[in-house]
Amino acid sequence: MTMVPGNWYAVAAEHDVPAGHIYRTALGGNDQAIRELAIWRASDGAVQVWEDRCPHRGVRFSLGEVVGDELRCQYHAWRFAKGGACTFIPAQPDMKVPGSIHAKAWPVAVSAGLIWTGVDPVGEPPVLGEGAAIRAVPVARPLAEVETALAQADLPGLALTLQPLGDTETIVRGLVANGDCAAADRALAALRRQLECVA
């Protein structure tokens, strides 16, 4: 199994999404299609996790721009507010935008410095404890293999969680208890080399 409906998955760290930036990632695999995600913050700091596709013509939201309290699509500058509702269509400035025009917004939880989402996630995200969010490390192997390798690896002080991207790629995220992100990065880079060499 890779991605399981009902689970929460960490897809970014809080520091990945400074004000005004649109962060881009994806989540999926197994029988769940890959979902491209665009993540940004409204001006009150509320994190938005949206499908990375404008409902107008399907352009990636992550090519767009945060303007004030809204995300503006790069192509025809439609604007979308927190929650996903389209608020303004420049080609029809006098029209009240129909409520049916909506970005697909995903469930969001923020905990332990990480941003979590999922398909119909149940309850709260897993508790990783205290520590600094490490640099996310992508590994070109399926989630199950990465999971097995992590279970066998000696990685003291690291609380890790996995983000599946399709059936061949997994991102390792998590926290390092003592805050030594550089050491954590070296350990995960070694793990990545080991996993990617096994053909």
Add this chain to the structure above:
Amino acid sequence: MILYDAHHVAPAYAVRLLAGFLGLPLELQGMDVYPGHDDRSDEFLALNPLGTLPVLVDGDTVFTDWQEILAHLALAHGPDWYPATDPALVGWLGIARDLAASAGAARLMQTFCVPGDLAEAKAQAERLLDEVERRMWFAERAGHGWLLAGTHPTIADIAAFVSIAPCEDGGLSLRDRPALRRWCDRVRFHPGFVPMSGVFPPMANT
């Protein structure tokens, strides 16, 4: 100053970008690389026997290396962009040249049908992008926003940006290279930014 330029050539874009940031007027001499092959004309090869773009003519001096042009313009018009006392500048300009030969070459093969070994170019580019991503992530944690430590962007940022920002045209991806995407935003939002096809400008802030 005359710049022999082609819109899609990343090293030529680097010069236009620095000129934009410095507010320098350039007289652009547009070259028809394809299908015209202006860069193989006797006239151009007399100016630059290597036949590479861009070429800058400043007074009596002809510059034929894009990084040398960046250095020349920065030294003459914006020394903040050329921190000569920081050895890291040399390292980063080298990485930028390697990026041009890999990510930049992949873009030319994929988008402009230039012949070459696409798989090898992409493999080398992936290694470099991973490393620049890693360094930029730790630079951000240390409070820096640019490739070199400090508060001001340098010609190294420009030299790397022109290969990294349009890398998806070469079949590479910036998805899940978040520090590089944030750094690209910082370059794009720096006053004086000029775009290139494949690199979006910030929209008017309305």
